[in-house]
Amino acid sequence: MSSKRNTVIWAIIACLLWSTAYAGIKLGLQYDTPFHFAGSRFIISGLMILPFTVRPSEYLRVIKDNWKVTLWVMGLQTLVNYSLFYAGLNLVPGALGAVIVGSQPLVTAVVAAMMHKEEKLTKHKIITIVFGISGVILISAGRQAFRLGTAVEFIGVLMILGANIATATSNVVVSLKSKGMNPLVLSSASLGLGGLILYLVSIPLEGLPANPRPPVYWIDLAWLSFMSAAAFSIWFKLLQRPGVRVSELNLFKFIIPVIGAILSWILVPGEKPEWLTITGMIIISGSLIMFYLITRETKTDTKAR
Numbered sequence: 001m002s003s004k005r006n007t008v009i010w011a012i013i014a015c016l017l018w019s020t021a022y023a024g025i026k027l028g029l030q031y032d033t034p035f036h037f038a039g040s041r042f043i044i045s046g047l048m049i050l051p052f053t054v055r056p057s058e059y060l061r062v063i064k065d066n067w068k069v070t071l072w073v074m075g076l077q078t079l080v081n082y083s084l085f086y087a088g089l090n091l092v093p094g095a096l097g098a099v100i101v102g103s104q105p106l107v108t109a110v111v112a113a114m115m116h117k118e119e120k121l122t123k124h125k126i127i128t129i130v131f132g133i134s135g136v137i138l139i140s141a142g143r144q145a146f147r148l149g150t151a152v153e154f155i156g157v158l159m160i161l162g163a164n165i166a167t168a169t170s171n172v173v174v175s176l177k178s179k180g181m182n183p184l185v186l187s188s189a190s191l192g193l194g195g196l197i198l199y200l201v202s203i204p205l206e207g208l209p210a211n212p213r214p215p216v217y218w219i220d221l222a223w224l225s226f227m228s229a230a231a232f233s234i235w236f237k238l239l240q241r242p243g244v245r246v247s248e249l250n251l252f253k254f255i256i257p258v259i260g261a262i263l264s265w266i267l268v269p270g271e272k273p274e275w276l277t278i279t280g281m282i283i284i285s286g287s288l289i290m291f292y293l294i295t296r297e298t299k300t301d302t303k304a305r
Helices: 006-016 020-027 036-052 055-067 067-089 094-102 102-117 122-143 151-176 184-204 215-240 246-267 274-303
Strands: none
Touching: 006 102, 006 215, 006 246, 020 036, 020 215, 020 246, 036 067, 036 094, 036 184, 036 215, 055 067, 055 184, 067 151, 067 184, 094 122, 094 151, 094 215, 094 246, 102 122, 122 274, 151 215, 151 246, 184 215, 215 246, 246 274
């Protein structure tokens, strides 16, 4: 991960993994309750990463030395983000939810600019964000009509926006405060401990699922757990890299709805390409490519001077 190109490649890999989350969550919630499902997923994720970290005594020492960062990331990324995300997604229409979730790069850019003096809202960044959100809207409009007509749905929108703010803040904390901390330990501890809390909270709120669940549920849970373990470990490592801007890295999350739509065409019966969706994909892809080329040329010119 030593070069700009490698950073882009790994960011795309993480986003490709995350693009499977929406369908996986929808499938899992057919057989489980939200907090219990999320808690189980993140406990398993944390345990999956554990063998790839350090010795147990060293693991505990790293957490002890960086306990504030670990608690902040666990609280914001795992507890607040996913609590609001799961709850909000159940209150809004799918297309509207996808657009609000897709606005995360914009929210991250604003939060990062407020928290970090080097994270400036440049002209190129703003243009990319505007085109990216436009593409997300077109993709969502091509798959399902928009609707927002009740107070409950408005609350759902606020919840998803709150989840975006929590994720953005967590990303900035990782970038600013976790330098020198093993990113695998950070992802393992924040996911595992956060998942355990969600699981324990689910017992009095939701009870334990009584019905046996089919094999497809366990396969889905295993994939989502692996996906979270891999994606968050990659992302935390990228956020720690010198020269990586939180807002610029999060622009790559615009590809998540693109891949999500393609997966729906492949996997979901009745889903087919629409011209609005394809147009949105072209806009997102073009804006990201242009931003990458422009920033690369700008940095080359700066070095030449």
